[in-house]
Amino acid sequence: MQLGELEKQVLHYLWNAAESDAKQVHAVLGQSRGNSLNTIQSTLDRLFKKGLLGRTKQGHAYCYSAKVDREALIAKLITNVTSDFVADGEHSLIAAFSSASVNLNDAQLDQLQTLIEAQRKLRRGS
Template sequence: MQLGELEKLVLQYLWSYKEADAKHVHSRLGETRGCSLNTIQSTLERLYKKGLLSRAKQGHAYNYRTKVDRNSLIATLINDITADFVEEGENSLIAAFSSTSTNFNDTQLDELEKLIEQQRKLRSGKV
């Protein structure tokens, strides 16, 4: 799955504000970016068709909400990207992640360590 720049901004907005119609999204994002209301409506529709948003009719408009949390979407995007480059059983993804983590500070590395430990517990059924 690929996301355009405006799609990413809309998702960020909806993760922060939980629910909005196209007019609200346009007033916060569209006007500052020079986008029309129609462009925002199209972006919301694309995200809905991609399964990333849900919507409920309220009067003449739809109210949109995210269907996936931020971390789940990031994981999906990483899997989609790496699936094209990494063969099963290959350690390229781990090597690439290790390379990226050189920019982490101690707090981030501690958090990563906790998350890895949680995954180990989940796999062993000790949660």
């Protein structure tokens, strides 16, 4: 799954706003970017069809909200990218994360270690 720049900005907006219709999103994002209301509506519909937004009908308009949180989306994007390159049982994904961790500071590495331990506890059912 690929996301365009406007799709990313809409997701960021909806992660911070509980729920918005196309006019509200357009007022915040569309006008400053020079996008029409129609472009914003199309973007919201694409994100809905990708399963990233939920929507409810309110009068003649839809109100949209984020269906996935930021972390879940990042995990989904990583899985989509790596699935083309990493075979089952292969360790290149782990090696890639290890290489990327070179840029992390001690606090970030500690946080990563805490998250890994939490995943281990979930697997054990503790």
